[in-house]
Amino acid sequence: MKRIICMLLAAYMAVSLCACASNAQKAPEDAGPIRLVWWTYISTSAPNALDEVLEKANAISAEKIGVTVDMQFKNAEQFTLDLNTGDYYDMTFSCDWCNNFDNNAREGYYYDLTELVRSETPALYDAVGSWWGIGSLGDRIYGVPMLKDLGAEVFFRINSDYFEGEKGMELPESMDFSELEPMLKIWKEDHPNEYPLYMTQSGLSGMFQCHERIVGSYLVIPYSKTGTPEGTKIIPVWEDEDYMNMLRCLHRWYELGYINPDAATTTDMPYSLLTPVRSGTAWTGYKGWSNPETVGFNVKLVRYIGPNMSRSTQQGSLIAVNAAASEEHARACLRYMELLYTDREFRDLLAYGIEGKHFNYYEGTVIRTQQGSDDYLMDNFVTGPAVSASVVSASEEILADSDQWTKVYEEYENARQSDTRGFSFDGSSTDAVRAALSALWENYRSELVTGTVDPDETIKEIEKQMRATGLDQVREEAQRQLDDYLANMQ
Amino acid sequence: MKGRNAHKRVLRASDRSLLLLSLPTVLWYLAFCYLPMFGIVIAFKRYRMIPGKGFLYSLFFGSDWVGLENFRFLFLNPQMGIAVRNTLLYNLCFLILGTTLPVMLAISLSYIRSERLRSVSQSAALLPHFLSWIIVSYFAFSFLSTDKGLFNTILTSVGLSPVRWYQDPSVWPLLLVVIHGWKGFGYSMVLYYSYVVAIDPSLYESAAIDGASAGQMIRHITLPQLRGVITVLVLLNLGHILSSDFGLFYQVTRDSGAILSATETIDVYVYKALMDQSNYGFSAAASLLQNGIGCLLLLGANRLTRRIDPDGGVL
Numbered sequence: 001m002k003r004i005i006c007m008l009l010a011a012y013m014a015v016s017l018c019a020c021a022s023n024a025q026k027a028p029e030d031a032g033p034i035r036l037v038w039w040t041y042i043s044t045s046a047p048n049a050l051d052e053v054l055e056k057a058n059a060i061s062a063e064k065i066g067v068t069v070d071m072q073f074k075n076a077e078q079f080t081l082d083l084n085t086g087d088y089y090d091m092t093f094s095c096d097w098c099n100n101f102d103n104n105a106r107e108g109y110y111y112d113l114t115e116l117v118r119s120e121t122p123a124l125y126d127a128v129g130s131w132w133g134i135g136s137l138g139d140r141i142y143g144v145p146m147l148k149d150l151g152a153e154v155f156f157r158i159n160s161d162y163f164e165g166e167k168g169m170e171l172p173e174s175m176d177f178s179e180l181e182p183m184l185k186i187w188k189e190d191h192p193n194e195y196p197l198y199m200t201q202s203g204l205s206g207m208f209q210c211h212e213r214i215v216g217s218y219l220v221i222p223y224s225k226t227g228t229p230e231g232t233k234i235i236p237v238w239e240d241e242d243y244m245n246m247l248r249c250l251h252r253w254y255e256l257g258y259i260n261p262d263a264a265t266t267t268d269m270p271y272s273l274l275t276p277v278r279s280g281t282a283w284t285g286y287k288g289w290s291n292p293e294t295v296g297f298n299v300k301l302v303r304y305i306g307p308n309m310s311r312s313t314q315q316g317s318l319i320a321v322n323a324a325a326s327e328e329h330a331r332a333c334l335r336y337m338e339l340l341y342t343d344r345e346f347r348d349l350l351a352y353g354i355e356g357k358h359f360n361y362y363e364g365t366v367i368r369t370q371q372g373s374d375d376y377l378m379d380n381f382v383t384g385p386a387v388s389a390s391v392v393s394a395s396e397e398i399l400a401d402s403d404q405w406t407k408v409y410e411e412y413e414n415a416r417q418s419d420t421r422g423f424s425f426d427g428s429s430t431d432a433v434r435a436a437l438s439a440l441w442e443n444y445r446s447e448l449v450t451g452t453v454d455p456d457e458t459i460k461e462i463e464k465q466m467r468a469t470g471l472d473q474v475r476e477e478a479q480r481q482l483d484d485y486l487a488n489m490q
Numbered sequence: 491m492k493g494r495n496a497h498k499r500v501l502r503a504s505d506r507s508l509l510l511l512s513l514p515t516v517l518w519y520l521a522f523c524y525l526p527m528f529g530i531v532i533a534f535k536r537y538r539m540i541p542g543k544g545f546l547y548s549l550f551f552g553s554d555w556v557g558l559e560n561f562r563f564l565f566l567n568p569q570m571g572i573a574v575r576n577t578l579l580y581n582l583c584f585l586i587l588g589t590t591l592p593v594m595l596a597i598s599l600s601y602i603r604s605e606r607l608r609s610v611s612q613s614a615a616l617l618p619h620f621l622s623w624i625i626v627s628y629f630a631f632s633f634l635s636t637d638k639g640l641f642n643t644i645l646t647s648v649g650l651s652p653v654r655w656y657q658d659p660s661v662w663p664l665l666l667v668v669i670h671g672w673k674g675f676g677y678s679m680v681l682y683y684s685y686v687v688a689i690d691p692s693l694y695e696s697a698a699i700d701g702a703s704a705g706q707m708i709r710h711i712t713l714p715q716l717r718g719v720i721t722v723l724v725l726l727n728l729g730h731i732l733s734s735d736f737g738l739f740y741q742v743t744r745d746s747g748a749i750l751s752a753t754e755t756i757d758v759y760v761y762k763a764l765m766d767q768s769n770y771g772f773s774a775a776a777s778l779l780q781n782g783i784g785c786l787l788l789l790g791a792n793r794l795t796r797r798i799d800p801d802g803g804v805l
Contacts, residue, residue, distance in 0.1 A: 077768075080768040081768075083539065084537065084539050084545070084548075084768070084770065085539075085544070085545045086539055086540075086541075086542075086543055086544045086545050086547075086548060107538060107539070108541065109539065109541055201744075201745065216766055260637065261636040261637050261654065262635050262636050262637065262656070264656065264657075264746060264747070264748070265631070265656045265744035265745070265746050267744070322541060322542075323541035323542070324541035324542025324543075427767070431563070431767065431769060431772070432559065432560075432562040432563040432566060432772075433563075433566060434766070434767065435563040435566075435763035435764060435766075435767065435769065435772060436563050436566035436567050436763060438762065438763055438764075438765060438766045438767075439567060439759055439762040439763035440567070440568075440569075442747075442762040442765065443569075443747045443750050443754075443762070444747050445747065446745065446746070446747055447746075447747045447748055452657070452748070453748070465568050465569075468568050469566050469567070469568060470566065
C-alpha cells in the first residue's frame with residue numbers, strides 16, 4: 001500500500017511538472033470569428049468588469065467585422081519578458097515608454113503594414129491622416145498610432161478654492177515655473193506645518209517635458225532651441241538652462257520648507273494629503289483631475305510647459321501587429337482598429353464599460369458611475385484612440401467640451417515642433433555605456449528633481465562621473481545618427 | 491556474481507520506495523535548476539527574439555555571440571570599487587554576526603527554564619523573518635522620516651535639531667546591520683536551537699557530575715557539537731558573498747541617492763543600470779560573475795575545511 005501511495009505521489013508530481021512545461025500559448029484558431037490575442041497596458045491588474053465588457057464588445061465586433069479579441073493586460077516588465085520569450089500575440093500596445101515601439105520595429109518584431117493598411121482598411125488610413133509618421137520607420141508603417149494628445153503640455157493642478165476663492169488671486173491660463181513661488185509662500189504662511197508642494201521621489205510629474213529626450217534622461221535637445229541652429233544639437237541635460245532654472249527653484253523652495261523634507265524617499269502621495277499644488281501632463285480642457293469629490297477641492301489647470309511636440313511626445317500609444325501573425329490575422333487586426341476609429345459607441349464600450357452601468361452619456365460627454373470608477377477604470381488610450389472616444393466630464397457640474405479634440409489638435413498647429421523631425425536613436429552599439437550612464441544618473445535623480453540638493457553643485461559631480469564613463473562617446477554617436485537622418489530626409 | 495548481489499542490494503524494496511519518493515525532488519531539480527543552466531549562454535550573446543519562434547530557437551539560432559561584451563557594463567561604473575567593497579564588507583559582517591549572535595542566543599535560550607518564556611521568545615525572534623522587505627522599509631521609514639519619524643520627534647522634543655537620516659551615509663552601515671540582524675537572527679537562532687536541544691543530555695549529565703561549570707559545558711560540549719552545522723552554514727553563505735539582499739539595500743534605503751556610498755551593492759548597481767533597457771545578456775553576465783566567484787570561494791573554503799578536519803565541509 002505504502003509503495004502504491006509513493007508511486008502515485010511521484011507520478012502526480014511528475015505530471016504536474018510536465019504540465020507546467022507544456023503550458024505554452026498557441027495562437028487560437030476558432031471556426032467562427034477570428035479570435036485575436038491583444039496585449040495591452042495596465043500598471044496594476046486587469047479591471048474587474050473586463051469579462052463582462054469584453055463579452056459585449058466581442059458580440060458586436062464578431063457581427064460587424066468577424067473578429068473577437070482576447071484582451072490581456074500587462075505591466076511594462078511583463079511586456080518585455082513575454083515579448084522576448086516569444087509568447088504569441090496578434091496585436092500589442094506599444095509606445096515610447098513601454099514596449100518601446102522604435103526599438104521593437106527596428107528589431108523586426110512588428111508586421112510591415114504599409115500596403116495592407118491602404119488596401120484592407122482605407123477608412124483607418126484616412127482616420128490617422130497626416131500622423132502615420134508616428135508609427136513608421138523610414139517609409140514603412142509598423143504600427144497604427146492611437147491618436148490622443150500628441151504634444152506635451154504640463155500643468156500645475158492648483159486648488160482654486162483657496163487661491164481664487166479665499167485669497168482673491170486670479171489663476172492665469174499659463175505661467176512661468178518660478179511664478180509659483182508667491183503662491184507657495186502664501187500657503188506656507190497659513191499652514192506652517194504643511195508643505196504646499198508635496199512630492200514623491202519622482203519629482204514634479206512632466207517637468208522634463210521642456211526638452212526632448214534623445215538618450216535616456218540625460219542627453220536632450222531643449223524645445224526652447226527649436227528653429228535655431230541649436231535645435232538639432234544634442235546636449236547633456238544640465239546644459240538646458242530652462243530645466244536647470246526649474247531645479248534651482250525647487251532647491252530654493254525645498255530650503256524654504258515648501259517641499260516635504262522626505263521628498264527624495266517618498267513614494268506615495270494620496271489625495272487625502274490635500275496638497276494645493278500638483279503637476280501633470282495633459283491637454284487644454286482636460287477634466288480628469290477636476291472632480292472635487294475625489295481631490296477634495298476645485299482644481300484649475302495652469303500650464304507651465306508646452307505644448308511641445310516631438311517623436312517621443314507623439315508616440316504615447318500605438319497598436320502594432322506581431323511580425324509572426326498570418327496575413328489573415330494581420331487583416332483582422334486592422335479591421336478591428338478601424339472599428340475602434342470609426343464606431344464611437346463601440347469605442348466607448350471598450351474605453352468606459354457598459355452604458356447605464358459603468359457610465360452615462362450627458363451633453364455629448366461621458367460621466368462615469370461609481371461602479372464604473374470601481375470596476376472599469378483605466379487610461380482610455382490603452383484600449384484605442386482617445387480621439388474617437390467620447391470625452392469624460394468630471395460630473396454634471398464640471399462638464400468637458402465634447403468637441404475638445406478638434407480644439408486641442410488646432411492648437412498643435414502653434415505647438416513648438418522639435419527640429420529632429422521624427423528621429424529616434426538606435427542605441428544598440430552603446431548598450432554597455434548607456435547602462436552605466438543610466439545607473440549614474442539614477443544615483444542622483446531623486447535628490448535633484450525634488451530640490452533636496454543644490455543642482456549646481458551636484459551637477460558638477462554627475463558631469464565628472466558621466467564624462468569619465470563615456471557620455472561624450474554616446475553623445476557623439478547620437479549626434480552622428482541625427483545628422484545622418486536629417487541629411488537623408490533632405 | 492558479486493556485481494549482481496551489489497545490484498540487488500541497491501534496489502532493495504525499501505530503497506526502491508525511497509527512490510520513488512525522491513523522484514519528484516530530483517525531477518524538480520533537473521527541471522528548474524539543471525535544465526535552465528544552459529541559460530548561461532545568454533551572458534555571452536546579444537539576445538534577439540525571432541518572431542514566431544520560441545525562446546530557445548531565438549537564443550541558439552537568432553542571437554549573435556558577443557564574447558565578454560556583456561560583462562563590460564559592470565566595469566564601466568566608476569563607483570564599482572565602492573559597490574564591491576560594500577557588498578563584501580556587509581556580507582562578511584552579516585556572516586560573522588549572523589553566526590555568532592544566533593549561536594549565543596540559541597544557547598541562552600536553552601538555559602531558560604520556563605517553557606512559556608522560551609516559546610514566547612522563540613516566536614518573537616522568529617516573527618520578523620516572515621515580514622517582507624517592503625513592510626520593513628515602511629517600519630524603518632516611520633522611525634527615520636525627517637519630519638514625522640519617531641527618532642526625529644524624540645530629538646526635537648528634547649531640543650535637538652532633526653537629522654536627515656536618508657541623506658546621511660555615515661549612519662547606514664549600522665542601521666543596515668541592525669535591521670538585517672533583527673530580521674534574520676531569529677530564524678538562525680531557531681535553527682541552532684534545534685541542534686542544541688538535540689545534543690545528547692548524558693554528555694551534560696556526566697560533565698555536571700565531574701563538576702563542570704555552565705561556561706565549561708558550553709565551551710567543551712555545546713560548541714564542538716555545533717561545529718558541523720556552523721561550518722556548513724558558513725560555507726554555504728560564502729557562496730553568496732558577492733550577492734546582496736536587494737530588499738535590504740534598495741527598499742529599506744528607499745533608493746536614496748545621497749547615502750549610496752554606504753549602501754550601493756553590486757545588485758543595486760545592476761538594477762539601476764538595467765532599468766532603462768531590459769538587457770537579459772547584461773543581467774545574466776552580472777549574476778554569472780557573482781555566482782561564479784561565490785562558487786569558487788565556496789569550493790576553496792570547503793577544501794580548506796576538509797584539510798583542517800577531514801569530516802567537515804559540505805562537499
